[in-house]
Amino acid sequence: MKINSIQRTKSKTVLNRKEFVIEQMEEYRIPTFLHERIGLLLQSSFPDYPINKSYFNQIPSFRYLAWYGDELIGHLGVVYRIISLNGVELRVFGIVDLCVDAAFQSMQIGSNILKQLESLAEISNIDFMILISDAHSFYLEQGFIMVDNPGKWLMIRNSQTLGIAHRKLSDCLMVKPIGTKQWDEGTVDFLGNIF
Ligand SMILES: CC(C)(COP(=O)(O)OP(=O)(O)OC[C@H]1O[C@@H](n2cnc3c(N)ncnc32)[C@H](O)[C@@H]1OP(=O)(O)O)[C@@H](O)C(=O)NCCC(=O)NCCS
Numbered sequence: 001m002k003i004n005s006i007q008r009t010k011s012k013t014v015l016n017r018k019e020f021v022i023e024q025m026e027e028y029r030i031p032t033f034l035h036e037r038i039g040l041l042l043q044s045s046f047p048d049y050p051i052n053k054s055y056f057n058q059i060p061s062f063r064y065l066a067w068y069g070d071e072l073i074g075h076l077g078v079v080y081r082i083i084s085l086n087g088v089e090l091r092v093f094g095i096v097d098l099c100v101d102a103a104f105q106s107m108q109i110g111s112n113i114l115k116q117l118e119s120l121a122e123i124s125n126i127d128f129m130i131l132i133s134d135a136h137s138f139y140l141e142q143g144f145i146m147v148d149n150p151g152k153w154l155m156i157r158n159s160q161t162l163g164i165a166h167r168k169l170s171d172c173l174m175v176k177p178i179g180t181k182q183w184d185e186g187t188v189d190f191l192g193n194i195f
Pocket residue numbers: 045046096097098099100101104105106107108109110111112132133134135136137138139141
């Protein structure tokens with residue numbers, strides 16, 4: 001299938017899994033030209049994304065990039081972090097900036113990227129995948145649950161640390177257990193900036 005025909009028709013055709021490639025890249029290995037391409041995808045996917053940047057406030061640990069030929073069509077940033085819930089340490093993959101080029105949405109690219117991360121989490125001693133988003137139904141379909149904890153995190157804006165936020169995370173915090181640990185009520189301390 002030609003890329004132009006997909007863009008023109010915006011059909012519901014599911015790309016054959018072999019037609020797109022998902023690669024994982026450590027953040028420090030990403031060259032400048034690729035950061036520029038990631039930035040363009042992020043800016044077209046999120047209306048308020050900063051111009052000329054491939055991250056919002058802080059860089060992730062690694063990323064998944066989805067390619068159709070040499071076209072970058074999907075992105076997911078992953079923050080590998082210890083957080084604490086009621087003082088108990090949890091090892092998490094924090095999910096940031098999941099997006100798929102509008103011409104390629106609804107072709108299971110986003111869910112395939114998440115599945116790859118989950119497979120990695122299962123062999124990496126991860127307790128939870130965690131994210132903040134208003135795309136609830138997408139993540140519910142991927143097995144995430146909505147939780148409602150008070151949060152504590154480092155506020156960063158325009159390359160400045162502003163202080164510590166203490167705020168309830170209602171209607172936006174979602175988690176997916178990977179191991180056997182239960183997600184409890186109580187304060188979730190991000191031990192850094194929010195994802
Ligand atoms: C959310 C997103 C990453 C999904 O990627 P995708 O490759 O289209 O997802 P899949 O094909 O695997 O799954 C599609 C299903 O997810 C759900 N979905 C897609 N976008 C959604 C959204 N913004 N909110 C809620 N559910 C959504 C729908 O049920 C959709 O099914 P449909 O195609 O039958 O309507 C993509 O729509 C996107 O990039 N949106 C803009 C950026 C964004 O809002 N990201 C949210 C995460 S921070």
